[in-house]
Amino acid sequence: MKDTFKIVIAEMKKQHRHNFHSYSIYFSLLLWPIIIFFNTYYTYLSFDLTKAPVFSGLINSKQSLLIFLITGFIGYNFFYSMVQSAWQMGAERQNGTLETIILSPANWLAVVYGRSLGALFQNVWMFSTFSILIIISSRSLEVNFFTQIPIAFFIFTLSATVWGGLMNVIFLFSRDAAILNNVLDDPMEFFSGVRVPTETFPVWAKMISVIFPLTHSLTIVRGILLKTNIAWMEAAIKLSISLVLLFILTIVLLKLVEKNIRDNGNITFY
Amino acid sequence: MFNIAKATFKRNKIIAKRAFPWTLIIGRIIAGFFAILFPYFVYTFFLKGSISESFNQYTNQSDYITYITIGAIFFILGRSTMMEVGRALFRELKEGTLESVLLTPSSRIGYHIGCLIEQLGRSFIQFLTMAFFGISFGANLFLIISMQSIVVIILTVLGFFSMALILSSIMLFTRDAYITQNTLFAVMSFVTGVSFPVEFLPKWLQYFSHLFPMTASLELFRSIVIAKQSISIHLDLVLEILLLSGGYLLVAMICLKILEKKLVENLFG
Amino acid sequence: MLIATNLSKKFVYKESKGLFKKKLIVKNAVNDVSLKIESGKIVGLIGVNGAGKTTTIKMLASLIKPTTGEILIDNLDIIKEHKKAKRIINLISGGERNIYWRLTAQENLEYFGALYGIPKDVLNQKIETILEMVGLTESKDIPVERYSKGMKQRLQIARGLINDPKYIFLDEPTLGLDINIAKELRSYIRKLADDENKGILLTTHYISEVEELCDYIYIISNGYIVAEGTPDELKEELSTKTQVVLTVEVLTEQAEVELKDILECKAEVTIEGENIHTIKVISKENFTAEIIRCLSSHNVSILNMKLMEPDLEEIVLNVLRRSE
Numbered sequence: 001m002k003d004t005f006k007i008v009i010a011e012m013k014k015q016h017r018h019n020f021h022s023y024s025i026y027f028s029l030l031l032w033p034i035i036i037f038f039n040t041y042y043t044y045l046s047f048d049l050t051k052a053p054v055f056s057g058l059i060n061s062k063q064s065l066l067i068f069l070i071t072g073f074i075g076y077n078f079f080y081s082m083v084q085s086a087w088q089m090g091a092e093r094q095n096g097t098l099e100t101i102i103l104s105p106a107n108w109l110a111v112v113y114g115r116s117l118g119a120l121f122q123n124v125w126m127f128s129t130f131s132i133l134i135i136i137s138s139r140s141l142e143v144n145f146f147t148q149i150p151i152a153f154f155i156f157t158l159s160a161t162v163w164g165g166l167m168n169v170i171f172l173f174s175r176d177a178a179i180l181n182n183v184l185d186d187p188m189e190f191f192s193g194v195r196v197p198t199e200t201f202p203v204w205a206k207m208i209s210v211i212f213p214l215t216h217s218l219t220i221v222r223g224i225l226l227k228t229n230i231a232w233m234e235a236a237i238k239l240s241i242s243l244v245l246l247f248i249l250t251i252v253l254l255k256l257v258e259k260n261i262r263d264n265g266n267i268t269f270y
Numbered sequence: 271m272f273n274i275a276k277a278t279f280k281r282n283k284i285i286a287k288r289a290f291p292w293t294l295i296i297g298r299i300i301a302g303f304f305a306i307l308f309p310y311f312v313y314t315f316f317l318k319g320s321i322s323e324s325f326n327q328y329t330n331q332s333d334y335i336t337y338i339t340i341g342a343i344f345f346i347l348g349r350s351t352m353m354e355v356g357r358a359l360f361r362e363l364k365e366g367t368l369e370s371v372l373l374t375p376s377s378r379i380g381y382h383i384g385c386l387i388e389q390l391g392r393s394f395i396q397f398l399t400m401a402f403f404g405i406s407f408g409a410n411l412f413l414i415i416s417m418q419s420i421v422v423i424i425l426t427v428l429g430f431f432s433m434a435l436i437l438s439s440i441m442l443f444t445r446d447a448y449i450t451q452n453t454l455f456a457v458m459s460f461v462t463g464v465s466f467p468v469e470f471l472p473k474w475l476q477y478f479s480h481l482f483p484m485t486a487s488l489e490l491f492r493s494i495v496i497a498k499q500s501i502s503i504h505l506d507l508v509l510e511i512l513l514l515s516g517g518y519l520l521v522a523m524i525c526l527k528i529l530e531k532k533l534v535e536n537l538f539g
Numbered sequence: 540m541l542i543a544t545n546l547s548k549k550f551v552y553k554e555s556k557g558l559f560k561k562k563l564i565v566k567n568a569v570n571d572v573s574l575k576i577e578s579g580k581i582v583g584l585i586g587v588n589g590a591g592k593t594t595t596i597k598m599l600a601s602l603i604k605p606t607t608g609e610i611l612i613d614n615l616d617i618i619k620e621h622k623k624a625k626r627i628i629n630l631i632s633g634g635e636r637n638i639y640w641r642l643t644a645q646e647n648l649e650y651f652g653a654l655y656g657i658p659k660d661v662l663n664q665k666i667e668t669i670l671e672m673v674g675l676t677e678s679k680d681i682p683v684e685r686y687s688k689g690m691k692q693r694l695q696i697a698r699g700l701i702n703d704p705k706y707i708f709l710d711e712p713t714l715g716l717d718i719n720i721a722k723e724l725r726s727y728i729r730k731l732a733d734d735e736n737k738g739i740l741l742t743t744h745y746i747s748e749v750e751e752l753c754d755y756i757y758i759i760s761n762g763y764i765v766a767e768g769t770p771d772e773l774k775e776e777l778s779t780k781t782q783v784v785l786t787v788e789v790l791t792e793q794a795e796v797e798l799k800d801i802l803e804c805k806a807e808v809t810i811e812g813e814n815i816h817t818i819k820v821i822s823k824e825n826f827t828a829e830i831i832r833c834l835s836s837h838n839v840s841i842l843n844m845k846l847m848e849p850d851l852e853e854i855v856l857n858v859l860r861r862s863e
């Protein structure tokens with residue numbers, strides 16, 4: 001257990017040292033999300049928002065739209081930075097460092113979650129700062145805001161880490177995982193309700209959205225920040241179930257990967 | 271110039287045949303699909319057709335789904351054209367074949383035209399899929415092909431082409447493709463009126479948006495196809511596209527010349 | 540002692556033939572290989588490209604699982620207990636991969652050390668000693684991307700020593716290094732075996748390296764061990780020829796006849812020149828003594844004599860040629 005913890009820390013430290021100098025994350029995890037956020041906000045201005053409360057309790061003013069969207073984007077930012085960390089798994093494969101990791105007796109699960117956590121702390125603070133500024137400037141500031149924000153962060157961190165673990169394992173599995181990323185990224189963003197409240201979805205879309213833990217994390221966080229009487233207990237249960245399922249899937253896949261690599265040895269075989 | 275275009279066309283065709291960029295195309299189509307799906311969901315399921323006054327005012331009561339479908343199609347096509355043409359020289363740099371291209375006294379414009387023509391087929395596939403998505407969401411695209419709209423499409427392609435050359439110079443200068451292109455596309459999709467009227471933006475961003483030929487192209491195309499106006503009452507927009515494209519082509523040619531000299535010095539110096 | 544018995548590795552993989560057609564391919568990379576590594580000894584594994592050296596090493600390092608066979612390290616079954624085994628072995632590959640280029644030497648070692656669960660203060664102490672040993676103390680805070688090839692290779696060695704392994708596997712450690720650095724490296728390797736009593740397995744393409752370093756040699760071809768022994772044993776058993784070249788003055792006809800007589804059917808004799816003759820004798824056994832006795836009994840003065848020892852490279856090439 002102590003070793004596991006040590007590995008998680010070491011992995012996070014490595015990530016930090018490794019990516020500290022790369023400025024590309026300032027674009028992919030700060031500038032682009034900000035542009036896309038405003039793009040989305042303005043897209044909503046084509047609509048008559050005074051009618052919104054009838055359809056979704058979440059949005060009843062420009063302010064609440066802003067908070068709705070910014071929580072959506074910040075949640076997505078958390079999850080997307082996981083995909084980025086998984087991407088780097090590809091580089092580790094190619095550089096042979098993955099083989100060096102496997103050479104050691106380190107617990108793979110610890111490595112995988114260390115990677116997710118590392119990427120989180122490394123990447124999301126920028127956009128999160130931006131988001132908090134937006135939320136504060138939208139003047140819905142209240143006293144318990146300062147207790148709500150940490151809770152929201154905890155929920156995002158937990159669910160994104162679990163998600164990131166799975167992503168990392170998938171990228172361990174296949175060097176063609178980039179395709180998967182292509183196929184998974186946009187649907188997740190859309191169906192999790194980053195930009196459109198999921199409760200207004202038609203049934204088929206709701207069924208898809210249940211799969212993504214981001215959906216439930218967002219429901220809870222928005223419930224807290226926007227103070228609606230959303231059934232957040234229900235969302236919390238759904239989130240826990242989906243996280244547990246993802247965790248189990250991660251472990252199963254990891255066992256398979258481990259066996260696959262030990263049998264075929266094609267970790268650096270290109 | 272024509273010969274160079276033909277040769278480049280032929281070579282790219284062969285490369286594309288050997289390794290068809292499936293993942294790229296599928297990725298673009300998925301992105302395009304969701305670019306329409308988002309406003310569609312808001313319109314149909316969330317706000318149930320309640321369009322704001324300002325949208326109606328700025329767009330002359332346009333049909334919303336048609337409006338955003340056209341925006342999405344333009345954006346996806348613009349992005350793929352600019353990427354494929356704009357990245358051509360950069361790719362040669364990365365793959366180490368740039369030297370041989372630079373050594374020939376061939377015309378750069380010809381080279382890029384070859385790239386442009388070669389990818390038209392793939393653009394057309396994307397266009398059809400996007401139009402299919404749009405129509406199945408209820409967009410009214412049946413009037414899309416007319417003499418006038420074809421003229422606008424040609425003008426638009428010219429605009430994309432000139433931007434692609436600018437992109438090409440920037441990439442060669444910064445030696446980076448990923449950040450440059452994605453930043454440009456994010457900005458472009460935000461300011462040029464892809465999914466909402468440019469008039470919603472703050473004034474300074476509106477002025478900025480007219481740096482992109484696509485802003486004028488989109489406005490022109492929508493007026494013709496949705497509002498069924500004649501191109502003759504929008505000659506100012508035509509002029510804007512021509513001036514911008516011409517300007518960019520000129521600037522890009524000069525930049526490429528200068529960069530080329532530098533690159534040659536670096537490669538052989 | 541590390542004892543591997545009857546190791547085999549069969550790779551099964553798909554090769555795409557066209558868009559949808561896939562063919563299953565079975566590749567027997569290693570067949571029935573048995574070998575031993577004693578503590579304090581350096582064992583060489585040589586063979587041509589694709590012979591199965593790396594595959595063998597990866598099995599020993601627990602990176603891949605043998606299809607059949609057994610590996611015991613001091614009676615620990617390392618195929619079953621590979622996590623335990625990984626603590627007492629390490630693998631060092633040649634080339635510049637396997638380390639993080641954007642990190643410094645210190646940071647690399649801190650990371651890899653943590654993967655072995657080494658406590659922080661012990662680790663720091665160890666890093667200091669190891670860096671000292673491979674001579675990277677001064678550049679330990681520079682990112683690896685600014686290192687030369689030789690420095691990177693030394694860092695690889697340092698990395699391989701981080702868990703204080705009892706057995707070290709070196710896969711072409713001198714690949715691409717200049718002669719000075721390669722020489723330096725060989726002296727490290729020797730020291731590891733002699734001073735630290737580590738068991739070392741080494742693959743390489745340079746025969747001279749094997750000759751200089753190895754206490755015992757395995758020659759592998761197409762996945763099979765085709766010959767083994769100490770360098771001297773191999774020379775003795777496998778040499779196909781000894782060559783003696785003498786330069787003599789006034790070789791009388793009598794002497795020539797008698798010499799040919801003695802060596803008849805046993806060796807190949809060629810004699811060239813006038814006044815000063817060159818005699819070349821190629822034989823399987825060494826007849827130097829007989830030749831000298833014969834010549835001196837006829838008062839032929841020997842000006843110069845060269846005995847060509849069997850050459851290890853020649854032997855290896857021969858063995859490999861025969862095993863084709």
Ligand SMILES: Nc1ncnc2c1ncn2[C@@H]1O[C@H](COP(=O)(O)OP(=O)(O)OP(=O)(O)O)[C@@H](O)[C@H]1O
Nearest residue numbers: 264265266269550568587588589590591592593594
């Ligand atoms: N993961 C793998 N999957 C399929 N075949 C493999 C794999 N790894 C190695 N092989 C094959 O097994 C054979 C032995 O390869 P190996 O890498 O062990 O050779 P080697 O002796 O180390 O060669 P070299 O001197 O080139 O390093 C080769 O034919 C190789 O193609």
Ligand SMILES: [Mg+2]
Nearest residue numbers: 592593594710
């Ligand atoms: Mg090898």
